[in-house]
Every structure is written in structure tokens, then in C-alpha cells.
Amino acid sequence: MKNEFGKVGVLFGGHSAEREVSLMSGKGVLAALQAKGIDAHAFDPAERRLAELAAEKFDRVFIALHGIYGEDGSLQGALEQLGIPYTGPGVMASSIAMDKIMTKRICLSNGVPTPAFVSLDVATTTPERLQEVATEFGYPLMLKAPHEGSTIGIARVESAEALQEGFALCARYDDVILAEQFIKGRELTVPVIGRGREARALPIVEIRAPQGNYDYEHKYFSDDTEYLCPAPLDETLTRQIQALAVNAFNAIGCTGWARVDFMLRASDNAPFLLEINTSPGMTSHSLVPMSARQAGTGYEDLCVEILRLATLGLKKNVKGD
DSSP states (O other): HHHHOEEEEEEEESSSHHHHHHHHHHHHHHHHHTTOOOEEEETTTTSSSSHHHHHHSSSSSOOOOOOOTSSSSSHHHHHHHTTOBSSOOHHHHHHHHHHHHHHHHHHHHOOOOOOOOOEEEETTTHHHHHHHHHHHHHHSEEEEEOOTTTTTTTEEOOGGGHHHHHHHHHHTOOOOEEEEOOOOOEEEEEEEEEHHHEEOOOOEEEOOOGOOOOOOHHTTTTTTOOEESOOOHHHHHHHHHHHHHHHHHHHOOOOOEEEEEEEEEEETTOOEEEEEEEHHHHHHHHOOHHHHHHOOOOOHHHHHHHHHHBBOOOGOOOTTT
16 A cells, blocks of 8 residues: 555644644544555644655645645645645635635535525624624524634624624634524534545534534534434435535535535525535544444545545546546
């Protein structure tokens, strides 16, 4: 297996607000690849320059970075220039998925429903405009920094009194705020692996956090969150949601792997896409490894499968290839 992959770099850490999680993901991936006999080495872009990445002469890299400078297409573009195959979606799909607003627009145009939303410019949005949006969507209302992940820069606003505070919290992370209708129901996530027509959805995971608050702490550190895999859904609904996940994956041009998050409305079991994660977590609490285990693939084998899908160039951006 060592000869199949050559010298492999595992990129983790980085500069984003999700550095702490990335360190956990990357250490897990590095240990898994090394346990399989792969010549894998750690590389933290926050501590080493891209010139050093080129000097390492990696034959391919596993991207375990989360957030900006790792998941947004910028690193993917650098790797394209260096000619180093990498895991996960390419430049275009990574850039689109990092923008929740653009993701929603593209997925809507491809038949994947999302909660109603508007984009609000931090510099020009007045309190009156913000109140108009809240009146239109009702409470609770979701406010999100559209270029962050791991529940960073998200506020669930329960009342008019908390509206400005929630907006200010999100504005710390972005110049544009996504205001989104709150969907009351069940939180689901669907890992997708492959490319084009060969892309396949893994078992659905249902997330049940205390008081429905799946925040940063409950996502990565708490043992209070309950995960059900496979999610207790009937077969028809399961297939519908998995098909929507693959549709969304292909709509923005993903390849390799990603995780597609949904809300399932309690009133009628209608699914709504929330976002697509193109470099999902690979920690002990992470959902892709959990889903893969349910499908019969252990953590180490999952890491190898993802690494095997590493590639370069236009292949990453061809829908339905």
C-alpha cells in the first residue's frame, strides 16, 4: 500500500477559527494512514510555508483542514499549481460550499429545497431591515456567518430583544449575514463518497443534542449528544434524503467526499438542506466515520478510501462525469 500512494502529506491545523478541531481530525487521519503502512507525514500550514510543502515532494495529500484557508478553495488552488493531488472537492466546489448562500442558490436551482433565506450586508443593514426579516420569517430565526463552519458564528434568535445581539455576534465573523427561516424538526447528516455517477450516500445520521442545541461544545467535546445511525426513518424517506444529498454533492461539483446536512421538518417530514461540508471532521465525535462504520467500513479503511480518491484538475469540476 505504501508504494501505491508514495509519500503522503496530511494537512491539518491551519489558520481558521476551526484550527482546534482540525488538529484533532488530522492527528486521527495521520495515525490511521500510518497504521495501514502508508508513508504519511504531518504538515501544518500555520507553521510552515507553501514553499516547504513543495519541497516535501508529496505524491498526494490528505486535507484535514477545516474552514478558511483550507476548505474554501484557496489551498486547493495552490495544490493545483504545485501539481499535488489532494483529497476532497476541487477549487470551484470548495469555494462554493464554503459560501452557504451560494450553496443554497445552486442547490435550489437543482431541485434541492433549503429553508427560506435572505442575505444581509453588515455595513448597510439597518435595525429596521433586520426587524422586517424577523417579522417575515418569525421566531426563532437563524442568523449565520455564511463562510464559517463547526457552528461558529451562528445565532438562534428567540425574540426581538435578542435580534441585534445575534446579528452582532455573527458580524464578528463575516461581512455578510445569512438570515434563515428556522425549521423545527430533526437534524440529519449524510456523508457522500465518490464522483459523479459513482457518488454514493452512506447511512444517514440523526443528531439529537440537549435542548436541540448542537453547538461547538456538543459537536466536538460533549458526550451528551445522541447520535442515531442509521437514522430511524422509513426506507422511502431514507432513499429520498440520500438522493437529495447526492444531488447537492454533484450540483456544486463535489468529488471525493463531503457531508450534506439537512433539517427534517417535524410537521410533514419535508427535508431541507442546510449546508455542504467539503472537509468534514474526522475526530472521535465525527459523523462521517460513524456513518462509514455502519456501512461496514472502519476508520482506517475510510481514510485510505478517501486518500485513494485524491486527484487534480478539471476532473474535480465535471458534473455527472
